[in-house]
Amino acid sequence: MSMKTKKTRSRVYGGIKANLRQAERRKKLIEAGLEAFGTKGYAKTNIKMICGIAGLTERYFYESFRHKEDLLRVVYRELIDEGQRDAMAALEDNEGTPVDAAARVLRMFYQRFYQDPRRAQIQLFEILGVSKNIDREYQNAMRLLADLVRLFLYKVFPRIHEEKLSRSIIPTGLAGSIIMIAHEWVLNGFVTPLDDIISECMDLFMAMGKHLNKKSGSRSERA
Amino acid sequence: MSMKTKKTRSRVYGGIKANLRQAERRKKLIEAGLEAFGTKGYAKTNIKMICGIAGLTERYFYESFRHKEDLLRVVYRELIDEGQRDAMAALEDNEGTPVDAAARVLRMFYQRFYQDPRRAQIQLFEILGVSKNIDREYQNAMRLLADLVRLFLYKVFPRIHEEKLSRSIIPTGLAGSIIMIAHEWVLNGFVTPLDDIISECMDLFMAMGKHLNKKSGSRSERA
């Protein structure tokens, strides 16, 4: 038993360490997931297809993921993280007013969908109705978006009562606007010019900001 | 061959005509679909379950529907039609101002989800990511909702330039707000009081209406 438990020691192969090789495969599978889920759709994709696209066999799928849903979660998180990073970069690039920054973030947000419709398909459609777990992922991402909206509103309209804003569902509503407009945009094949979309989104934001601003201020004005 | 083509003639049975009996079964299956899709979820439901809930066997499923997706479409349409009817009733009940009417419609819209969470589950979650065909259904329903919003805006703010409004994506955005707020409400187990939700939704509407009103009017005001 304990004589020769030669546990298939991992070693350098092709100049690359074992864990790196595995990471490579994992990455390929994630890219394949993006492709398959984003074009065929999650429901119509099976493990064999994913592996075919990745140029790997099923064994390697199970090396990195437990099942299809697992891969979807990873792909989705990657998309959200990338978007979040881009948004933060656009925000912290301190050019112009906060309003300009918001427009930049919006443009970035929509442009990502246009540049790679697979992202749009997954982020806006495929992610929904898969399972309770995946629904939770979606919910988290939506909250991040709502928080971003909240942050923007507070930056542009500092008079807004912060605590009141933090309890309001209006940022959630605005996040919904952004998403629904994206839905329509995608389903219509991106015919609406991006500039129009951004300008109308900004209208939505600014109108709501002004409204909240007035309400917060009215307390002292009326008293 | 043409001797005795006795084609199993339909006849009255249990005092009910054949086509009525079939319609009855169909109805039971739709109700079963609502139950199964709305609690277990579309993906985790199979035909046998649906038939079990309906108290019928598989033969009768295929008598009325071609496949699971077919049933989902019918169930969804039924939900949308009901909602549409209720909305129209609340609108045409000419009590109070158009603003009151809008609040009534909103209350009705959200209350339906609270009264029967299965509706919420299907209408808000299960419907997405099933197939291209079903996505189209969803898109249609969202457009109906956006049209309703548009109608309301025009009633309350008649100064808004009608043609401009008809091309704007802002009603789509507001429809998205309503939906996203519903998402959060449902996922949080309906903890937010309905009155709060309605009041904040009305805030969204009124702020946007005023904003559009100003923009439309500004042409003549500034000239």
Added chain:
DNA sequence: TGACTTTGACAAGAGATATTGTCAGAATTA
């Protein structure tokens, strides 16, 4: 070169599910 690891192709069994078909008995009508 020789030993060993990694890899890809494919087999294979388990498990679901869709869909059609059979059949006997219950229910109903004439």
Added chain:
DNA sequence: TAATTCTGACAATATCTCTTGTCAAAGTCA
């Protein structure tokens, strides 16, 4: 009562798909 339709239970087939396992060849290292 006799004929016949309706109905539910279940069989059976055909497909998929997941998941694990086997194996030999190719690749790599020492």
